[in-house]
Amino acid sequence: MTHNLLTDGFKLPAGTAPVACVDIGGTKVAVNVVDEHGARGKVVEPTATTGAPDALGQQIIRLIHASCDAADVPVGRIARVGVSSCGPFVLNQGLVELAAPNICGGLAGKARGLPNDWQTALLEAPLRAAFAHVRVENDGIGALEAERRWGALQLDGVPMANCAYVTWSTGIGTGLCVDGHVLRGKNGNAGHAGHLFVSSNADALCGCGNVGDVEGLVAGNAIARRFAAQGYADAASLFVAAYQGDKRAIGLIDDLCEVMGRLLYNLIATLDVQRISLGGSVYWHHRAYLLPRLQAVVKGKLPALTDGCELVSAGLGERVGDFGALALVA
Numbered sequence: 001m002t003h004n005l006l007t008d009g010f011k012l013p014a015g016t017a018p019v020a021c022v023d024i025g026g027t028k029v030a031v032n033v034v035d036e037h038g039a040r041g042k043v044v045e046p047t048a049t050t051g052a053p054d055a056l057g058q059q060i061i062r063l064i065h066a067s068c069d070a071a072d073v074p075v076g077r078i079a080r081v082g083v084s085s086c087g088p089f090v091l092n093q094g095l096v097e098l099a100a101p102n103i104c105g106g107l108a109g110k111a112r113g114l115p116n117d118w119q120t121a122l123l124e125a126p127l128r129a130a131f132a133h134v135r136v137e138n139d140g141i142g143a144l145e146a147e148r149r150w151g152a153l154q155l156d157g158v159p160m161a162n163c164a165y166v167t168w169s170t171g172i173g174t175g176l177c178v179d180g181h182v183l184r185g186k187n188g189n190a191g192h193a194g195h196l197f198v199s200s201n202a203d204a205l206c207g208c209g210n211v212g213d214v215e216g217l218v219a220g221n222a223i224a225r226r227f228a229a230q231g232y233a234d235a236a237s238l239f240v241a242a243y244q245g246d247k248r249a250i251g252l253i254d255d256l257c258e259v260m261g262r263l264l265y266n267l268i269a270t271l272d273v274q275r276i277s278l279g280g281s282v283y284w285h286h287r288a289y290l291l292p293r294l295q296a297v298v299k300g301k302l303p304a305l306t307d308g309c310e311l312v313s314a315g316l317g318e319r320v321g322d323f324g325a326l327a328l329v330a
Contacts, residue, residue, distance in 0.1 A: 080135065098120060172194075257297060
Protein backbone atom coordinates (compact mmCIF):
# COMPACT_ATOMS: atom_id res chain seq x y z
CA MET A 1 0.00 0.00 0.00
CA THR A 2 1.33 3.45 -0.89
CA HIS A 3 1.86 5.66 2.15
CA ASN A 4 0.16 9.05 1.80
CA LEU A 5 2.34 11.63 3.49
CA LEU A 6 -0.22 14.39 3.18
CA THR A 7 -2.86 12.55 5.21
CA ASP A 8 -0.82 10.11 7.29
CA GLY A 9 2.23 12.22 8.03
CA PHE A 10 5.77 10.88 8.09
CA LYS A 11 7.77 9.35 10.93
CA LEU A 12 11.20 7.82 11.02
CA PRO A 13 11.41 4.29 12.45
CA ALA A 14 11.44 4.09 16.24
CA GLY A 15 14.90 4.60 17.65
CA THR A 16 16.19 6.42 14.55
CA ALA A 17 18.18 9.58 15.20
CA PRO A 18 16.49 12.80 14.06
CA VAL A 19 17.38 14.56 10.80
CA ALA A 20 17.19 18.22 9.78
CA CYS A 21 15.49 19.13 6.50
CA VAL A 22 16.37 22.43 4.79
CA ASP A 23 14.53 23.87 1.79
CA ILE A 24 16.24 26.91 0.25
CA GLY A 25 14.35 29.00 -2.26
CA GLY A 26 14.94 32.39 -3.78
CA THR A 27 12.31 33.89 -1.48
CA LYS A 28 12.40 31.86 1.74
CA VAL A 29 14.28 29.24 3.71
CA ALA A 30 12.31 26.57 5.58
CA VAL A 31 13.77 24.17 8.15
CA ASN A 32 12.18 21.39 10.16
CA VAL A 33 13.25 18.36 12.18
CA VAL A 34 11.97 14.86 11.44
CA ASP A 35 12.22 11.97 13.91
CA GLU A 36 10.20 9.02 15.16
CA HIS A 37 7.47 11.46 16.23
CA GLY A 38 7.14 13.06 12.80
CA ALA A 39 8.02 16.40 11.21
CA ARG A 40 8.23 19.12 13.86
CA GLY A 41 9.56 22.53 14.71
CA LYS A 42 9.22 24.14 11.29
CA VAL A 43 10.72 27.61 11.03
CA VAL A 44 10.65 29.87 7.98
CA GLU A 45 12.50 33.10 7.15
CA PRO A 46 13.16 35.20 4.06
CA THR A 47 16.31 33.99 2.33
CA ALA A 48 19.37 35.93 3.49
CA THR A 49 20.68 38.24 0.77
CA THR A 50 22.71 40.77 2.77
CA GLY A 51 26.01 40.65 4.62
CA ALA A 52 28.99 38.42 3.89
CA PRO A 53 28.84 35.62 1.29
CA ASP A 54 28.42 33.05 4.10
CA ALA A 55 25.29 34.80 5.43
CA LEU A 56 22.97 32.14 3.99
CA GLY A 57 25.01 29.27 5.45
CA GLN A 58 25.02 30.95 8.87
CA GLN A 59 21.28 31.59 8.61
CA ILE A 60 20.64 27.90 8.00
CA ILE A 61 22.77 26.85 10.98
CA ARG A 62 20.81 29.28 13.17
CA LEU A 63 17.47 28.01 11.83
CA ILE A 64 18.42 24.39 12.46
CA HIS A 65 19.11 25.32 16.08
CA ALA A 66 15.78 27.18 16.24
CA SER A 67 13.92 24.22 14.74
CA CYS A 68 15.53 21.85 17.24
CA ASP A 69 14.54 24.16 20.10
CA ALA A 70 10.94 24.31 18.84
CA ALA A 71 10.81 20.51 18.52
CA ASP A 72 12.57 19.97 21.87
CA VAL A 73 15.31 17.98 20.12
CA PRO A 74 18.95 18.53 21.20
CA VAL A 75 20.84 19.78 18.17
CA GLY A 76 23.63 17.36 18.99
CA ARG A 77 21.30 14.47 18.17
CA ILE A 78 20.86 15.55 14.53
CA ALA A 79 22.32 12.66 12.52
CA ARG A 80 22.06 14.12 9.02
CA VAL A 81 21.21 17.41 7.36
CA GLY A 82 19.44 17.31 3.99
CA VAL A 83 19.56 20.54 1.98
CA SER A 84 17.35 20.98 -1.06
CA SER A 85 18.43 24.25 -2.67
CA CYS A 86 17.86 26.43 -5.67
CA GLY A 87 20.91 26.59 -7.92
CA PRO A 88 22.99 26.61 -9.99
CA PHE A 89 25.83 25.16 -7.92
CA VAL A 90 29.54 25.92 -8.12
CA LEU A 91 31.95 23.43 -6.55
CA ASN A 92 34.79 24.93 -4.53
CA GLN A 93 37.18 22.18 -3.43
CA GLY A 94 34.28 19.78 -3.81
CA LEU A 95 31.88 21.81 -1.65
CA VAL A 96 28.70 23.44 -2.98
CA GLU A 97 28.40 27.19 -3.28
CA LEU A 98 25.29 28.76 -4.77
CA ALA A 99 25.40 30.86 -7.94
CA ALA A 100 21.67 31.37 -7.57
CA PRO A 101 20.12 34.21 -9.66
CA ASN A 102 17.59 35.14 -6.98
CA ILE A 103 20.18 35.23 -4.20
CA CYS A 104 23.50 36.41 -5.68
CA GLY A 105 23.37 40.04 -6.83
CA GLY A 106 26.76 39.94 -8.49
CA LEU A 107 25.53 37.78 -11.36
CA ALA A 108 23.30 40.30 -13.14
CA GLY A 109 24.47 43.49 -11.43
CA LYS A 110 22.57 46.36 -9.85
CA ALA A 111 19.82 46.29 -12.48
CA ARG A 112 18.56 43.10 -10.86
CA GLY A 113 17.94 44.91 -7.56
CA LEU A 114 19.50 42.43 -5.12
CA PRO A 115 21.27 44.04 -2.11
CA ASN A 116 24.63 42.27 -2.49
CA ASP A 117 27.42 41.74 -5.00
CA TRP A 118 27.95 38.04 -4.34
CA GLN A 119 29.09 35.84 -7.20
CA THR A 120 28.37 32.82 -5.00
CA ALA A 121 26.82 32.22 -1.59
CA LEU A 122 28.77 29.85 0.64
CA LEU A 123 26.62 26.92 1.67
CA GLU A 124 28.15 23.49 2.20
CA ALA A 125 31.41 24.61 3.85
CA PRO A 126 29.80 26.37 6.85
CA LEU A 127 27.26 23.56 7.23
CA ARG A 128 29.96 20.88 7.28
CA ALA A 129 31.83 22.88 9.89
CA ALA A 130 28.76 22.60 12.12
CA PHE A 131 27.35 19.14 11.25
CA ALA A 132 29.06 15.85 10.48
CA HIS A 133 26.79 14.57 7.72
CA VAL A 134 25.38 17.00 5.14
CA ARG A 135 23.85 16.26 1.74
CA VAL A 136 23.15 19.13 -0.65
CA GLU A 137 21.16 18.66 -3.86
CA ASN A 138 19.41 20.92 -6.31
CA ASP A 139 15.83 21.50 -5.17
CA GLY A 140 14.53 20.10 -8.45
CA ILE A 141 16.30 16.82 -7.69
CA GLY A 142 15.00 16.82 -4.12
CA ALA A 143 11.43 17.38 -5.28
CA LEU A 144 11.83 14.76 -8.01
CA GLU A 145 13.03 12.19 -5.48
CA ALA A 146 10.13 13.02 -3.15
CA GLU A 147 7.56 12.82 -5.93
CA ARG A 148 8.99 9.46 -7.06
CA ARG A 149 8.88 8.03 -3.53
CA TRP A 150 5.69 9.52 -2.17
CA GLY A 151 3.95 11.68 -4.78
CA ALA A 152 2.75 11.76 -8.37
CA LEU A 153 5.81 10.24 -10.05
CA GLN A 154 5.11 6.64 -9.11
CA LEU A 155 2.94 3.85 -10.45
CA ASP A 156 1.44 1.42 -7.93
CA GLY A 157 3.97 2.57 -5.36
CA VAL A 158 6.95 2.05 -7.68
CA PRO A 159 9.06 5.11 -8.67
CA MET A 160 8.75 5.92 -12.36
CA ALA A 161 11.87 5.36 -14.45
CA ASN A 162 11.28 8.18 -16.97
CA CYS A 163 9.85 11.32 -15.45
CA ALA A 164 10.51 14.92 -14.47
CA TYR A 165 9.52 17.45 -11.86
CA VAL A 166 9.14 21.13 -12.84
CA THR A 167 8.70 24.03 -10.44
CA TRP A 168 7.16 27.35 -11.47
CA SER A 169 7.90 29.62 -8.55
CA THR A 170 10.27 32.50 -7.76
CA GLY A 171 12.48 30.70 -10.27
CA ILE A 172 12.03 27.88 -12.77
CA GLY A 173 13.71 24.54 -12.03
CA THR A 174 13.49 20.88 -12.93
CA GLY A 175 14.54 17.46 -11.74
CA LEU A 176 15.07 14.76 -14.38
CA CYS A 177 15.04 10.96 -14.30
CA VAL A 178 15.78 8.82 -17.38
CA ASP A 179 15.98 5.01 -17.45
CA GLY A 180 15.75 5.02 -13.65
CA HIS A 181 18.75 7.31 -13.24
CA VAL A 182 18.40 10.74 -11.67
CA LEU A 183 20.44 13.15 -13.78
CA ARG A 184 22.93 15.34 -11.91
CA GLY A 185 25.74 16.43 -14.23
CA LYS A 186 29.29 17.45 -13.46
CA ASN A 187 28.38 20.00 -10.75
CA GLY A 188 24.90 18.82 -9.81
CA ASN A 189 23.28 21.32 -12.18
CA ALA A 190 21.49 19.02 -14.64
CA GLY A 191 17.94 20.23 -15.11
CA HIS A 192 18.41 24.01 -15.11
CA ALA A 193 15.95 24.30 -17.96
CA GLY A 194 14.77 27.64 -16.60
CA HIS A 195 17.83 29.17 -18.21
CA LEU A 196 17.07 27.94 -21.71
CA PHE A 197 17.05 30.89 -24.12
CA VAL A 198 13.65 31.26 -25.76
CA SER A 199 13.40 34.96 -26.60
CA SER A 200 15.33 38.15 -27.25
CA ASN A 201 12.77 40.11 -25.24
CA ALA A 202 14.67 43.07 -23.80
CA ASP A 203 12.55 43.36 -20.63
CA ALA A 204 13.27 39.80 -19.48
CA LEU A 205 16.49 40.20 -17.46
CA CYS A 206 17.08 37.06 -15.44
CA GLY A 207 19.02 37.18 -12.20
CA CYS A 208 21.68 35.01 -13.85
CA GLY A 209 22.45 37.85 -16.29
CA ASN A 210 20.72 36.29 -19.30
CA VAL A 211 18.08 38.30 -21.12
CA GLY A 212 15.25 36.27 -22.60
CA ASP A 213 15.56 32.92 -20.84
CA VAL A 214 12.51 31.09 -19.49
CA GLU A 215 13.04 32.23 -15.91
CA GLY A 216 13.50 35.85 -16.96
CA LEU A 217 10.19 35.68 -18.83
CA VAL A 218 7.81 33.73 -16.61
CA ALA A 219 9.14 33.27 -13.05
CA GLY A 220 7.19 34.80 -10.19
CA ASN A 221 9.54 37.72 -9.73
CA ALA A 222 9.79 38.20 -13.52
CA ILE A 223 6.04 38.78 -13.67
CA ALA A 224 6.37 41.68 -11.23
CA ARG A 225 9.34 43.18 -13.07
CA ARG A 226 7.79 42.88 -16.52
CA PHE A 227 4.17 43.83 -15.87
CA ALA A 228 4.13 46.25 -12.92
CA ALA A 229 4.04 49.19 -15.32
CA GLN A 230 0.87 47.72 -16.84
CA GLY A 231 -0.84 47.66 -13.45
CA TYR A 232 -0.01 44.12 -12.31
CA ALA A 233 2.25 44.54 -9.29
CA ASP A 234 2.92 40.84 -8.83
CA ALA A 235 1.83 37.40 -9.98
CA ALA A 236 -1.13 37.36 -7.61
CA SER A 237 -2.59 40.60 -8.97
CA LEU A 238 -2.14 39.41 -12.55
CA PHE A 239 -4.13 36.26 -11.86
CA VAL A 240 -6.81 38.11 -9.89
CA ALA A 241 -7.32 40.38 -12.88
CA ALA A 242 -7.53 37.39 -15.22
CA TYR A 243 -10.11 35.69 -13.01
CA GLN A 244 -12.17 38.89 -13.19
CA GLY A 245 -12.15 38.76 -16.97
CA ASP A 246 -9.39 41.29 -17.71
CA LYS A 247 -8.57 40.42 -21.33
CA ARG A 248 -5.10 41.92 -21.19
CA ALA A 249 -4.22 39.88 -18.09
CA ILE A 250 -5.63 36.75 -19.73
CA GLY A 251 -3.50 37.40 -22.80
CA LEU A 252 -0.36 37.89 -20.70
CA ILE A 253 -0.94 34.63 -18.84
CA ASP A 254 -1.56 32.83 -22.13
CA ASP A 255 1.83 34.15 -23.29
CA LEU A 256 3.46 32.89 -20.11
CA CYS A 257 1.88 29.47 -20.62
CA GLU A 258 3.16 29.39 -24.19
CA VAL A 259 6.72 29.81 -22.89
CA MET A 260 6.30 27.26 -20.09
CA GLY A 261 4.48 24.87 -22.39
CA ARG A 262 7.35 24.99 -24.86
CA LEU A 263 9.80 24.24 -22.06
CA LEU A 264 7.72 21.20 -21.10
CA TYR A 265 7.52 20.08 -24.72
CA ASN A 266 11.29 20.42 -25.07
CA LEU A 267 11.82 18.24 -22.01
CA ILE A 268 9.48 15.60 -23.43
CA ALA A 269 11.13 15.69 -26.84
CA THR A 270 14.64 15.55 -25.38
CA LEU A 271 14.17 13.00 -22.60
CA ASP A 272 11.17 10.89 -23.71
CA VAL A 273 9.61 11.01 -20.25
CA GLN A 274 6.30 9.41 -19.29
CA ARG A 275 5.06 11.97 -16.77
CA ILE A 276 5.93 15.48 -15.60
CA SER A 277 4.86 16.62 -12.15
CA LEU A 278 4.32 20.37 -11.70
CA GLY A 279 4.70 22.41 -8.53
CA GLY A 280 5.96 25.71 -7.16
CA SER A 281 4.05 28.64 -5.72
CA VAL A 282 3.01 30.31 -8.99
CA TYR A 283 1.77 27.04 -10.46
CA TRP A 284 0.26 25.60 -7.30
CA HIS A 285 -1.85 28.60 -6.35
CA HIS A 286 -3.31 28.73 -9.87
CA ARG A 287 -3.06 25.09 -10.95
CA ALA A 288 -6.69 24.73 -12.00
CA TYR A 289 -6.22 27.66 -14.38
CA LEU A 290 -2.71 26.84 -15.61
CA LEU A 291 -2.68 23.07 -16.05
CA PRO A 292 -5.17 22.86 -18.95
CA ARG A 293 -3.39 25.73 -20.70
CA LEU A 294 -0.01 24.03 -20.39
CA GLN A 295 -1.51 20.75 -21.57
CA ALA A 296 -2.99 22.53 -24.59
CA VAL A 297 0.41 23.92 -25.60
CA VAL A 298 1.97 20.45 -25.56
CA LYS A 299 -0.93 18.46 -27.00
CA GLY A 300 -0.64 17.52 -30.67
CA LYS A 301 3.02 18.47 -31.05
CA LEU A 302 4.84 15.41 -32.43
CA PRO A 303 2.32 12.90 -31.04
CA ALA A 304 4.81 10.03 -31.25
CA LEU A 305 6.49 11.66 -28.23
CA THR A 306 3.84 13.72 -26.53
CA ASP A 307 0.90 11.30 -26.60
CA GLY A 308 2.76 9.04 -24.18
CA CYS A 309 3.47 11.76 -21.62
CA GLU A 310 1.07 13.33 -19.12
CA LEU A 311 1.33 16.59 -17.20
CA VAL A 312 0.03 16.41 -13.61
CA SER A 313 0.06 18.51 -10.47
CA ALA A 314 2.57 17.55 -7.78
CA GLY A 315 1.21 14.80 -5.56
CA LEU A 316 2.85 16.38 -2.52
CA GLY A 317 1.27 19.77 -3.18
CA GLU A 318 2.71 22.80 -1.43
CA ARG A 319 4.84 20.58 0.80
CA VAL A 320 6.94 19.16 -2.02
CA GLY A 321 9.88 21.35 -0.94
CA ASP A 322 9.78 20.03 2.64
CA PHE A 323 9.60 16.45 1.46
CA GLY A 324 12.29 17.12 -1.14
CA ALA A 325 14.77 17.84 1.66
CA LEU A 326 13.53 14.82 3.60
CA ALA A 327 14.00 12.52 0.60
CA LEU A 328 17.72 13.31 0.70
CA VAL A 329 18.24 11.94 4.22
CA ALA A 330 15.38 9.52 4.97
